[in-house]
Amino acid sequence: MKARIVNLLSIFLILGFFATPSQALLGGTNKLPDFTELVEENSAAVVNISTTQKISRDHGMPRGFEGMPEFPEGSPFGDFFERFFGERGEGPGPGPDEEFDSQSLGSGFIISSDGYIVTNYHVVKDAEEITVRLSDRRELKAEIIGSDKRSDMALLKVEATDLPVVTIGDSENLKVGEWAMAIGSPFGFDHSVSVGVISAINRSLPRENYVPFIQTDVAINPGNSGGPLFNLDGEVIGINSQILTRSGGFMGLSFAIPIDVAMGVVEQLKSDGKVSRGWLGILIQDVNRELAESFGMKKPMGAVVLQVVPDSPADKAGFREGDVVVEFAGKTIHRQSDLPLAVASYPVGKEAKVKIIREGKKRTLTVKTGELPPEEELAQASPEQPSSDGESTTLGMVLQDLTPEQRKKLDLDERGVLVKEVREGAAAEGDIRPGDVILMINHENITSREQFEKLAGDLPRGKLLPMLVQRGKQPLFMTIRLEE
Structure with a gap:
């Protein structure tokens, strides 16, 4: 009997029945992943990138500190120099008309043995000279083959052969919680390694419409920009691009460009020197719960059209303000950020079916995409302060007709009434x-x-109603509910 018990205990131990939960999760061991082999295999393909730009004295650098690297916005080092030398270079006296050389630092990685290197656009922006330092301490001059501000990507080339290269991976099937590793040059410290996990995928950031970012808690600091993000197989899955910070340094929120998006940009830069993207010509907004209810939708989803650019592909296809785009070319639009990505990756000049919801009813439009024009903003200004003539109070708002001058500034032909004052009531609550x-x-x-x-006298009571307003330069859909 004792022999049987001993044998059973031996079997249990062999099978791991007495392993701790952490040991079970780690395959019966108490060790975390070992990154030493990944570092040894990939460090040589990661490079340090330094650039030199001509900066005017009026940029704010005091005399004697012209060679110092530029500090990122919000950096404690930048705050130090601003505090002691003045916001615009006051103090030890540079003149506004002089120029000096300013240096900045970043990272990159080699994708071909003949010298093609990937980095961020902001690393090499306005650079007059780019120097790439390899792991063997060689320093090579690089030229920009092409760059793309919208995706923050740049492709460089150095004259060299038989260079070490990274292995390009796949970012489409990433899962939250996977391990990730970064190699780069934070604050100029070459080949620094940091590790963490993927915190989120398909993350949209303000003013970033063409990149579904990978969010990680991998420590990224100024100088890491343009460096690779690896998975446990040693494959590049992203390009470290941004951090969310109040101090100028790492705070646990880092963002990387997915490698699938990045390599699509790289191929266009390599062949054409620029990137072409599909374009509809609409300004959009996310649909929240209140808007969904006001549009007669069962749940919030899609992108609501705020504005249609005249003579744009969307205008020619019959898009209207208030349309909610829920599908583009077979891709479901769950949120606002999904639409620019879907359109930008669609072939220019090709027709696409677009499913919309208009006044509670489903429709399908056919649009022929155009090419996204260079970045430009509509020159719109806030309306001038109106006079007291022609005012009225409706729904808790003091309203006034727009003057011809205000319409011209706002680029409004016939539409619009100005809200001069908001009092208690439906408007204030909305x-x-x-x-x-x-x-x-x-x-x-x-x-x-x-x-x-x-019109206000005939509006339905007790239900949310959509209201399109222009606030400064930005049109927005709001909701308002009239009391029963």
Whole structure:
């Protein structure tokens, strides 16, 4: 009997029944992943990139510190220099008309043995000279083959052969919680290694419409930009690009460009020197719960159209303000950020089916995509302060017709009434603010104060209604509920 018990205990131990939970998760061991082999195999293909730019004295650097590297916005080092030498170089006296050489640092990685190197656009922006330092301490001059500001990507070339290269991986099937490793040059310290996990995928950031970022907790600092993010197989899955910080340094939120997106950009830069993207010509906004209810949708999803550019592909296809795009070329649009990515990756000049919801009803439009033009912003200004003439109070708002000068500044032909004052009532509860220009309510265009007053009397009560306003330079859909 004792022999049987001993044998059973031996079997249990062999099978791992008495392993701790952490040991079970780590395959019966108590060790974390060992990154030493990954570092040894890939460090040689990671490079340090330094650039030199001509900076005017008016840029704010005091005399005697012209050769210092530029510090990132919000950096404690930048705050130190600003505090002691003045915001615009006050102190030991540079003149505004002089120029000096400024240096910046970043990282990159080699993708071909004949010298093609990938990095961030912001690492080499405005560079007059680019120096690439290899792991064997060789320093090579690099030229920019092409760059793309919208994706923050740049492709460089150095004259060399038989260079070590990274292995390009796949970012499409990444999972939250996977291990990740970065190699780069934070603050100029070459080939520094940091590790962590993938915190989120398909993350959208403000003013970044063409990259579904990988979020990680891998320590990334100034100088890491443009460096590779590896998986446990030693494959590059992303390019470290941004950090969210209040101090200028790492705070646990790092963002990388997915390698699938990056290599698509790289191929276009290599062949054409620039990137072409599909374009519809609409300004969009996310659909929240209140907007979904006001549009007659069962749940919030899609991208609502705020503005249609005249003579754009969307205009020719019949898009309207208030349309909610829920599918583009077979791809479901869950949120606003999905649409620019889907359109940008679609072939220019090819027709696409677009499913929309218009006034609660499903429709399908056919649009022929155009090419995304160079970055440009509509020159719109906030309306001038109106006079007291022609005012009225409706739905808790003091309204006024727009003057011809205000319409010209706002690029509005016939639509719009100005909100001069917001009092207690439906407008205040809907976050309507003084200075807003009401363009549409409940899918009806607003052309005058008088027309708005008449329309307001017939609006349905007790339900959320969509209201399109222009706030400064930005159109927005808001919701308003009238008391029953």
